Amino acid sequence: xxxxxxxxxxxxxxxxxxxxxxxxxxxxxxxxxxxxxxxxxxxxxxxxxxxxxxxxxxxxxxxxxxxxxxxxxxxxxxxxxxxxxxxxxxxxxxxxxxxxxxxxxxxxxxxxxxxxxxxxxxxxxxxxxxxxxxxxxxxxxxxxxxxxxxxxxxxxxxxxxxxxxxxxxxxxxxxxxxxxxxxxxxxxxxxxxxxxxxxxxxxxxxxxxxxxxxxxxxxxxxxxxxxxxxxxxxxxxxxxxxxxxxxxxxxxxxxxxxxxxxxxxxxxxxxxxxxxxxxxxxxxxxxxxxxxxxxxxxxxxxxxxxxxxxxxxxxxxxxxxxxxxxxxxxxxx
Ligand code: 8YV
Numbered sequence: 001x002x003x004x005x006x007x008x009x010x011x012x013x014x015x016x017x018x019x020x021x022x023x024x025x026x027x028x029x030x031x032x033x034x035x036x037x038x039x040x041x042x043x044x045x046x047x048x049x050x051x052x053x054x055x056x057x058x059x060x061x062x063x064x065x066x067x068x069x070x071x072x073x074x075x076x077x078x079x080x081x082x083x084x085x086x087x088x089x090x091x092x093x094x095x096x097x098x099x100x101x102x103x104x105x106x107x108x109x110x111x112x113x114x115x116x117x118x119x120x121x122x123x124x125x126x127x128x129x130x131x132x133x134x135x136x137x138x139x140x141x142x143x144x145x146x147x148x149x150x151x152x153x154x155x156x157x158x159x160x161x162x163x164x165x166x167x168x169x170x171x172x173x174x175x176x177x178x179x180x181x182x183x184x185x186x187x188x189x190x191x192x193x194x195x196x197x198x199x200x201x202x203x204x205x206x207x208x209x210x211x212x213x214x215x216x217x218x219x220x221x222x223x224x225x226x227x228x229x230x231x232x233x234x235x236x237x238x239x240x241x242x243x244x245x246x247x248x249x250x251x252x253x254x255x256x257x258x259x260x261x262x263x264x265x266x267x268x269x270x271x272x273x274x275x276x277x278x279x280x281x282x283x284x285x286x287x288x289x290x291x292x293x294x295x296x297x298x299x300x301x302x303x304x305x306x307x308x309x310x311x312x313x314x315x316x317x318x319x320x321x322x323x324x325x326x327x328x329x330x331x332x333x
Contacts, residue, residue, distance in 0.1 A: 005028075006026070006027050007052055007319050008027075008028045008030065008050050008051050008072070009023060009051065009052040009053075009077075009315060010046040010053050011023065011029060011079075012032060012038050012046070012054060013032055013035055013037070013058065013079070014032055014033060014035035015079065015308050016301065016304050016305050018308070019304075019305060019311075019312070026315075026316065027315065030046075030050075038059065043055075043059060043060075043061075043065055044068050047061075047065060047066065047073050048068060048070040049072070050072065050073055051072045051073065051074060051075070052073075052074070052076075052315055052319075053073065053076050054077050054311055055079065055086070056079045056080055057080050057082065057084075057295070058085075060085060061076060061086040062087045062090070063087045066090045066091055066096065069094065069096070073096060074095070075096065075098075075314075075318050075319075075324075076091055076097070076099070077314045077315050077324075078098065078099065078100045078101065078311075079101060080101060081101055081102050081105055082100075082217055083098060083100050084217070084218040084245060084247075086098055086328075088328055088329075089330040092330045098328045099326045099328060100328050101307040101310040102310075102326055103162065104303060104306035104307055104309075105298035106163050107166055108298050108302075108303040109163050110166035110167045110169075112269060112293070112296060113213055113297070114171065114174070116241045116267025116268075116291055117171070117267065118174075119267055119291045120241070120265040120266065120267040120291050121149075121211070121239055121265065122147040122150070123288060124291070125285075125288075125291050126145070148237070150174055152177075153175075153176055153177075153210035154176065154211070155167075155171050155176040155178055155179065155209065155211045156179045156180065156181065156199070156206065156208070156211070156212045156213070157178065157180040157181070157212075158180075158181050158216055158225070158248075159182060159214065159217070159244065160180040160196075161217075163215045163243075163244075164182070164213070165186065165194075167213055167215060168180070169193075171213075172195070177195070178194045178195060178197070179199060179205055179208075180198060180199065181202045181205050182216075185198045186198075202225070202230065206226075206230055206231075206233045206234050207233040207234070207235070209234070209235075209238060210235070210239070211238065212226075212241070213241045213242075213243075214240070214243070214248050214249065215243070215244055217244065218244065218245030218247055222245075222248050223248070224248070224250045226250060226254075227250050228250050228253030231249070231250065231253050231257055231263065232253075232262065234257075234262075234263050236264065237264050238263060238264055239263070239265045239266065239267070240263060240266045240267075241266070242268050242269065242270055243270065243297045244270060245270050246268075246271040246272040246273070246274055247272050251271065251272040251281070254266060255278060255284065258284050259280070264289075265291075266284075266290045267291045268293070269293040269297050270297075271292075271295075274295060275294070277292065314327075
């Protein structure tokens with residue numbers, strides 16, 4: 001790019017140092033070293049001026065914002081896999097390319113899914129909190145802190161994409177039998193490897209599983225996919241884990257079912273109105289029925305550096321006149 005003006009790239013949040021340093025070398029990179037989330041007016045100012053914007057899940061890049069974008073804005077290089085924060089169709093209408101960061105957060109998110117999947121039935125945070133609270137422990141007892149066994153149970157995965165498949169591989173090693181609901185059956189070789197059972201009907205699968213894991217993207221089609229009616233199909237002994245997006249589950253309905261002991265427990269890394277958490281969920285978490293995490297699925301240093309690297313590659317390919325590797329097309333959302 002010698003001699004050429006560097007593109008103005010606005011990065012909305014603080015990224016790991018190696019990513020920011022490389023961005024400064026390659027681009028006219030406007031960093032957010034304080035990591036204060038940008039307000040909507042600040043985002044408007046950014047899209048008016050920038051050639052490229054690098055948002056995260058915390059930025060709403062909707063049609064109203066894009067309508068105010070300057071002529072220079074040609075690329076939205078999302079720092080994240082899910083693009084539910086971006087109106088991809090509105091971007092396409094304005095000939096703005098959208099990219100994301102697939103693959104590099106698959107294993108980390110699958111690990112966190114397993115962590116929740118173990119934590120809820122085995123009462124992990126509840127036990128840790130007892131000792132952490134400093135109360136005197138009277139010692140081991142045969143009937144105290146009993147959870148439910150993982151080995152031999154049935155896991156129903158909603159959305160068998162990259163992350164769902166990575167969860168299935170781990171879960172199989174923990175002795176769970178793998179069931180899944182997906183728009184399409186996965187390749188026969190993958191089904192064989194996982195000894196997985198495909199359910200065309202989500203309703204049928206929900207009614208039969210011991211644990212449900214939500215691993216599909218948030219799209220208009222998956223909004224409240226786990227509706228009040230569907231959640232009510234679950235067994236009262238069943239657990240649900242969500243590391244995908246909060247709005248895939250009707251959270252109000254889930255809370256009611258948990259309160260009424262119609263679902264045994266939930267492990268949630270994502271919420272409907274993030275970062276606001278429904279106080280009723282926190283109450284259930286204090287009571288041990290729910291384990292809540294603050295959207296940490298992909299939160300590893302390695303993962304975030306890899307995501308940054310993907311963002312850089314996408315920007316670099318785009319500004320050099322090539323098709324960026326992780327382009328998101330509106331009809332794929
Ligand atoms: C990301 C995620 O950290 O990539 C995703 O879809 O859910 C997260 O793990 C976040 O989206 C960053 O924008």
